Amino acid sequence: MASPQPKIKSKVRCVDGEVGEVVHVIADPLSLDVSHIVVRANGTERQVPVSAIGAVRGESVELTCNAAQFSGFPELKRQDYVSSKEVEIPHLENRIHVEPGELLVPFPELEKNCARRSFFAGFINVIGALIALPLVWPVLRYIMKPMYVPYDNHWIKIGNISKIKTEDIGVQYIFKKSFKDSVLQREEEKNHWVVKASPETLKKIYTHGDIPFYDEKGAVIWINNQTVPYVAFSGKCPHLGCGYKWRSHKTRGQVFLCPCHLSIYDASGAVLDGPAPRPLDVLPIQISPSGDIEVIDVEYKAGKKEQVRIA
Ligand code: FES
Incomplete structure (x- = not known):
């Protein structure tokens, strides 16, 4: 040119x-x-x-x-x-x-189709991934933890039955639970509700017999039965996980009321009204000779008709 x-x-x-x-x-x-x-x-x-x-x-x-x-x-x-x-x-x-x-x-x-070029491109990608892995590992573990960490089946003391004076009344127990979040040991405040059930309420709770609880492999870890007149409910509403309260309702009397979407449950945890897909989640419970209440803090997926354990 x-x-x-x-x-x-x-x-x-x-x-x-x-x-x-x-x-x-x-x-x-x-x-x-x-x-x-x-x-x-x-x-x-x-x-x-x-x-x-x-x-x-x-x-x-x-x-x-x-x-x-x-x-x-x-x-x-x-x-x-x-x-x-x-x-x-x-x-x-x-x-x-x-x-x-x-x-x-x-x-x-x-x-254009040089294997050497592809090889080096692949090689560089692999080296990059190896370098990045230690950096992203804590994040990956945090994300995957619910999938791979065994459920926590430890008993936790949440309080004493001396706080409960009357049958069929919801009493809130607030407690601290420590857990490992990725590499950090953390503590979170949680709450559950305990009812001292009257014979009628116990009958409703155990309509289908004893209540078994399972680990992630499907093995039974505990069975609640009606020889214990106390029942513990998870503090999370089964609809979408909000915290609920024990309240006086103008037509239904004393009930558990979730403020988020107004689901209403009776003292046995049965749904009386609202969008809740299932009754309140019962937790494994045992009472020590001195009256201490111990529960296993099982968690179920919110929004499902059936209970799907997630922790
Ligand atoms: S979260 Fe409780 S009713 Fe929706």
């Missing part, structure tokens, strides 16, 4: 007006000449052969075609080219100066 060479950012004009500017230059790796200029026009980059260049004047490139013919030039497929900095072509940079722009050369045919 005749000098001078087109410069990056030069304005490109067709015979009927300006169409864009030069953004790259493509070289022929054999002749070491410019074979195409890449012109960006309206956001599209087109390859224009040097044979379509009429003149190069300073910061301006004049094409011999009109704008309609220009729009027929092919769009640049960037993946078909490499930067001249990525391949070693002797003397190329001495012949063509495009700084600070990018000089492109066609992607060598032999390299």
Whole structure:
């Protein structure tokens, strides 16, 4: 091609007006000449052969075609080219100066499916993943913990039955539970409700017999039965997990009332009203000879008709 060479950012004009500017230059790796200029026009980059260049004047490139013919030039497929900095072509940079722009050369045919290139790309990805793993591991463990950590089946003392004076009345017990959150030992405040059940309420609670509890493998870890007249309910509403209260209701008397969506439960945990899909969740309970109440803090998925244990 005749000098001078087109410069990056030069304005490109067709015979009927300006169409864009030069953004790259493509070289022929054999002749070491410019074979195409890449012109960006309206956001599209087109390859224009040097044979379509009429003149190069300073910061301006004049094409011999009109704008309609220009729009027929092919769009640049960037993946078909490499930067001249990525391949070693002797003397190329001495012949063509495009700084600070990018000089492109066609992607060598032999390299297009080069196993070595893929191997190094894969290798770099693997090394990157190995370096990143120690950084993301605590986050992954936090996310996956519910899936892989065994359920906590320890008994927790939440208070003493001396606090309960009357049958069929909900009494709240607030306690602290410590747990390991990723690598940190943390403590959280929780609450459950305990009812000293009258014979009628006990009968309702145990309508279907004793109440078994299971670990993550499906093995029974405990069975509640009606020889213990106390029943503990999880402090989370089975609808969507809000905390509920023991309240006086104008038509239903004393009930458990969830303020979030107004589910109402009686002293046996049965749903009286509202969107709750199941009764309050009963917890494993045992009472020590001195009256201490111990529970296993099982948790079930909210919003389900059936109980699905999650912790
Ligand atoms: S969370 Fe309790 S009624 Fe919705």
